[in-house]
Amino acid sequence: MTRKGLTFPEDAVSNGRVGTARIRAQIGATAAALASPEPAPLMAPLLGMAAPKRSKYSNEKCVVDGIKFDSRREAACWVVLRSQEAQGHITDLRRQVRFEIAPPAVIQGRKRPARYYVADFVYQRSDEEVIEDVKGHLTAEYRLKRHLMAAKGLTITEVK
Structure with a gap:
């Protein structure tokens, strides 16, 4: 399908809106990942959880x-x-x-x-x-x- 000069695959169009179903699916997946007991490794520091502490000069006690x-x-x-x-x-x-x-x-x-x-x-x-x-x-x-x-x-x- 072509809309305003852009071409989209047929399965991307839902009720005349392009990509809303895909965006809703991504939002749902993100919400599920955030609700899981173990966050993704890169998400832990963003969520305020304790990331492994590295010393200022990379020394190991x-x-x-x-x-x-x-x-x-x-x-x-x-x-x-x-x-x-x-x-x-x-x-x-x-x-x-x-x-x-x-x-x-x-x-x-x-x-x-x-x-x-x-x-x-x-x-x-x-x-x-x-x-x-x-x-x-x-x-x-x-x-x-x-x-x-x-x-x-x-x-x-x-x-x-």
């Missing part, structure tokens, strides 16, 4: 030796450092060590707490203390903390 790590890379470094400690190459291996980088201060009449940098690993190699941080992405906050640590005479070894 994991557990090694009963210890929780923020990323697989950090866990792998822990395994390597533990083996180096067992072989005697390093000593006094510690995790999540806090360093004060700014003392408490009064700002506009309000007392503000001290600011800290938390190193992933700290250990002794020979007579030197090594501060090690596993980084996948260098943030502006980390660069500032690295700068403040350097101002205190402490160097951070970055593992990428």
Whole structure:
């Protein structure tokens, strides 16, 4: 059938209106899909349902030796450092060590707490203390903390 210069198949025409039956069928199918207990995978985020949470920098938390790590890379470094400690190459291996980088201060009449940098690993190699941080992405906050640590005479070894 041809209408206003357009050609439609014969089964598309219903009661002089083109495509209404097809549109009604699509609306019915959509309503049925929305009413089903399990939404389509792409519809879940649109419907406000909890989609799988992805971290900001795509790191995956994991557990090694009963210890929780923020990323697989950090866990792998822990395994390597533990083996180096067992072989005697390093000593006094510690995790999540806090360093004060700014003392408490009064700002506009309000007392503000001290600011800290938390190193992933700290250990002794020979007579030197090594501060090690596993980084996948260098943030502006980390660069500032690295700068403040350097101002205190402490160097951070970055593992990428």
